[in-house]
Amino acid sequence: MEIPLVRNEDSSKIISKLQMYIKQEVKKEVKDALNKIESTTEDKLQDTLMNQETTGQDEHEMFEQILRGSYKASGSNTPTVAFKARFPNPDSNLIRKTLKFKTRIIDYGGGYNTITGIFTAPVFGLYLFNLQICPENGASIHLYIKAKSGKIIGDLNSSNKSGKYGPCVSASGVEFLSQGERAWVYCTSASSSGDVVWTGNGGNSFSGILIHT
Numbered sequence: 764m765e766i767p768l769v770r771n772e773d774s775s776k777i778i779s780k781l782q783m784y785i786k787q788e789v790k791k792e793v794k795d796a797l798n799k800i801e802s803t804t805e806d807k808l809q810d811t812l813m814n815q816e817t818t819g820q821d822e823h824e825m826f827e828q829i830l831r832g833s834y835k836a837s838g839s840n841t842p843t844v845a846f847k848a849r850f851p852n853p854d855s856n857l858i859r860k861t862l863k864f865k866t867r868i869i870d871y872g873g874g875y876n877t878i879t880g881i882f883t884a885p886v887f888g889l890y891l892f893n894l895q896i897c898p899e900n901g902a903s904i905h906l907y908i909k910a911k912s913g914k915i916i917g918d919l920n921s922s923n924k925s926g927k928y929g930p931c932v933s934a935s936g937v938e939f940l941s942q943g944e945r946a947w948v949y950c951t952s953a954s955s956s957g958d959v960v961w962t963g964n965g966g967n968s969f970s971g972i973l974i975h976t
Contacts, residue, residue: 840976841888841973841974841975841976842872842886842973842976843871843872843973844871844872844874844884844885844886844888844890844972844973845869845870845871845872845970845971845972845973846867846869846870846871846872846874846875846882846970846971846972847867847868847869847870847968847969847970848864848865848866848867848868848870848875848877848968848969848970849864849865849866849868849965849967849968850864850865850866850962850965850967851863851864851865851960851962851967852864852865855956855957855958855959855960856956856957857904857950857953857959857960858950858951858952858953858956859949859950859951860949860950861879861880861881861947861948861949861950862880862906862947862948862949862950862969863877863878863879863880864877864880864948864967864968864969865877868968872885872886872973873885874971875969875971879947880947880948880969881945881946881947882945882946882947882969882971883943883944883945884940884941884942884943884944884945884946884973885942886942886973886976887939887940887941887942887976888939888940888973888974888975888976889937889938889939889973889974889975889976890937890938890939890940890946890971890972890973890974891935891936891937891971891972891974892908892910892916892917892935892936892937892938892946892969892970892971893933893934893935893968893969893970893971894906894908894917894919894933894934894935894948894968894969895931895932895933895966895967895968895969896919896921896931896932896933896960896967897928897930897931897932897960897961897962897964897966897967898921898922898923898930898932898959898960898961899923899928899958899959899960899961900923900925900926900927900928900961901923901924901954902922902923902953902954902955902958902959902960903920903921903922903923903953903954903959904919904920904921904950904952904953904954904959904960905919905920905921905950905951905952905953906918906919906920906934906948906949906950906951907919907948907949907951908934908935908936908946908947908948909946909947909948909949910936910938910940910944910945910946910947911938911940911944911945914938915936916936916937916938916946917934917935917936918934919932919933919934922954928961928963931964931966931967937974946971948969
């Protein structure tokens, strides 16, 4: 990184310029790392799925191979931390509550708690979270992905007027978390205190992955 010479400026301005350059470099490194991971994951996924058909490899092993292979190919030293959970429990009377997804599909790093519905970061880093919800026919729901002390990093506000059950919608959020800091899904409002989430297709999920340290 080349920093231009700065003359006749007080120290506060110099510090401000340094901070700006550092932030730009960090963003560039994160973007490059994500591009490398993305470019290798698709090929890894296809190869692994083909291997699963012939070897009977289970789902947990499959995801671990994809994640570890992608990080290795990208040259990243980022540890493998990733989770995905499905089936909010309960799926009704959600207003002003944390959604608790009861079934863990994967949980590398052991960060997601199905009882509380809260993910706790096992290591410091930049995390990407994704929420997918399938509202009941005629129902509306407003959810936040929250992190740390309640900071909103993702916003899902959907009203299902399709005349069908469960067209799914999604939201995502990115946040730096220190070890021990948390992320969760919170329902701020819904059209009913009853059943507003359709669980017939298993499409409701909350997931997250550590993308940079």
